[in-house]
Amino acid sequence: MEFSVGGRLEVRVTTADVGKRVSVRRIEKDAPKGEKFTDTVGVLTSWDAGVLVVTRRDGERVRIPESSLVAGKVVPPAPVRRRGPSASYEELARVASRAWQPVERERLGDWELRAASGYTRRANSVLPVGEPGLPLDEALTSVRAWYAARGLPAYVQVSTGAEGTQEPLCEELERRGWTREVTAELWVGSLAPVADRELPGGVVLSRTADEAWLSRYQRKGVSEVALEVLGSGPSVWFASAPGPVGEPPAAIGRCVVDGRWAGFAAVEVDPARRRQGLATAVMTALARQAMDEGASAGWLQVEEDNAGARALYAAMGFGAHHAYHHYREPEDPGSVAGGSSVESYRSL
Known part of the structure; x- marks a missing residue:
């Protein structure tokens, strides 16, 4: 990160820059040798009583005493994503x-x-x-x-x-x-790489969340209101990968097709059958249906501490758009x- 002008560090941010994306460097008086400076990039969300607050991309708020600043400047908006579909x-x-x-x-x-x-x-x-x-x-x-x-x-x-x-x-x-x-992220990705995966037989698509689908859904005792929310959206699909006879589906998922977008949610797998490709099969079936309806891009929401889901979706080509x-x-x-x-x- 470079702040120097003619070899000299400068603080080129002021209170007038609140609301803009900035990059600032501060000195850490008690830092170990060789770690004297700390750099922070994010939106300058306030500057009051001698303290700056910079909000990072993930929502973390960093408080920086004005007296510790050694350099700072306004920087352009975060670069446009090069992976996956573009969207505001x-x-x-x-x-x-x-x-x-x-x-x-x-x-x-x-x-x-x-x-x-x-x-x-x-x-x-x-x-x-x-x-x-x-x-x-x-x-x-x-x-x-x-x-x-x-x-x-x-x-x-x-x-x-x-x-x-x-x-x-x-x-x-x-x-x-x-x-x-709660903090979560919205991820986006192209549908084609998901839909092109090999699809094992047996995944069933339905327009409604039937009793079998709901028996795998993690929120038990679903009310009429919950069913109304689950069924809402321009074009809603529910997917089920069958389990043993008389038992809940091995995996389920939900997708809403809306123009070029397909939104995935409620992808859940029987804990005893994880890492067998069932979540991928459900996603693939839903992605194919969405592409048949004209969608080309996908989105989904994942909590920041759900490591398994994040690894699965990253392998499918999805990446974070915003938190x-x-x-x-x-x-x-x-x-x-x-x-x-x-x-x-x-x-x-």
Whole structure:
């Protein structure tokens, strides 16, 4: 990383650069010999009281005392991905939202408030693509009231790591006491390499999540609301790889086809039959169906600590496009706890 101008380091960022992507170098006074400097690249999300906050691609916030800076500059947006299909954050955010629809929604300016009786955070959180049309504090007050009226905690789904994502909003939420509970990534890849894989016989596709499919689905006791969310989307398919007679399917998956995009979810395998290619078979069958409907690109969401899924999808040619995070409202005496819906929030 080079900051020198004529052999001299310079700090060329100011408070006016908040919201821009920067690269800064700071001195570590107590660092071991040879590790005197630390470099940080990300979005400058605040600069207050002598402290800079830089949000990295994965959402990590780095606090840097102004006094420790030795160099800094504004840098261009992160380079466009060369692997897989190109897409903007906004396009993917809206495609992903259409693939997992709430049962109730309302607009607050450009923000979308979503609710589905607590079934998953994605269907019970605000999607803030654009501006709310109100000052932020007023918007958040309206958000909390809307979810409180439904007996739900308020969540905001905020993304980082791509052009057009919401690093400054992350900073403002944390400044107001909102807590980040889950971080995941949205990955994209081309469908053809997945669809071209050898497909063992036996994978069955259906338009509905029948009892057999649901018996393998990790969320037990699926409600009518959950079934409505599972079945939502422009063109929804459910895949099952059969298991022994009388037992749940060995593997399942879900896909939503939406124009050029196919979104994969709920890819689950019998723990006793993992590493036998069953997840790949389900993905292949769904990818072929999606290509038959005109799709060419795929997307999926994976939690940052799911090493097995990440390895599987990377081998299929998928890679991270951006990270997203669910922020929960501050807990205070006047907040609503969300009651029996809390269990559903343990998943995305």
